[in-house]
Amino acid sequence: MNFPETIWLIRHGESTANIARQKAERENSLTIDYLEREMDIPLSETGVAHSITAGRWFGGQSEKPTVIFASPYLRTFETARFIKEAAGLENVEIFHDERIREREFGIFDRLTWRGSVEKYPEECAKRESIGKFYYRPPGGESWCDVALRVRNFWRDLCLHHAGEKILIVTHEVVIRVFRYVVERLTEAEILAIDKSCDIINGAVSEYRFDGEKKRFVLELDNYVPEGYFAGE
Secondary structure, eight states: OOSOSEEEEEEOOOBHHHHHHHHHHHTTOSBOOOSSOGGGOOBOHHHHHHHHHHHHHHHTSSSOOSEEEEOSSHHHHHHHHHHHHHHTOTTOOEEEOGGGSOOOBGGGTTBOHHHHHHHOHHHHHHHHHHOTTTOOOTTBOOHHHHHHHHHHHHHHHHHHOTTOEEEEEEOHHHHHHHHHHHTTOOHHHHHHHHHHOOOOTTOEEEEEEETTTTEEEEEEEEEOOTTGGGGO
16 A cells, blocks of 8 residues: 555644634734744643543544644644543654644734735735635745645655554644645635635544545544533
8 A cells, every 4th residue: 555544634722823813803803912923822721622522532433543743833733742642642653744834824924804904905806816725925825835735745644654544733724735635626626615614623534545446535524523512
């Protein structure tokens, strides 16, 4: 087999910046206020509970991860660590990989939708015209840019981790783009999926390699383990 056997993708648990964004949007603010660097944003208390719930779910599965990859950002590392502890995966190593970090927002960093439109109306008009898959904000990344690093990461998984069961703890756009790469979707197809719903903090997606079909099959999508909402 030239591919991993199973891949789980999980979005980090709720972070303090997620809370700050929700507050800013409710209050119709221009900016999202938090003190840390993007890389240093921690989990909220609810995010810790989300991660522990996911870990217990993994611990109860017949098949468990043999290796864990996480974005090097604090909220993803914390999620991976809590999952590992709650699942009883003491001998499974966590590897950081910057290729699965959050998309970089450039000039739109820490701005709400309203803030973006009011501060950079010309760029917002350009984004609407080009579409968010190909639009690259000054100083930031497009979804297409993220796809380039996800493809590179994916090749390494296939080269060095064939036959393994891999857990990837990352961010919403990376999970969307991973699906675009693995399922060989079009721009229109992945954007339609993205428009249909948000990926929930702590939700699991699962791929299994089908030897007969010679491709990965999506078994779980945006799945919330039992007990998740008890942590909110």
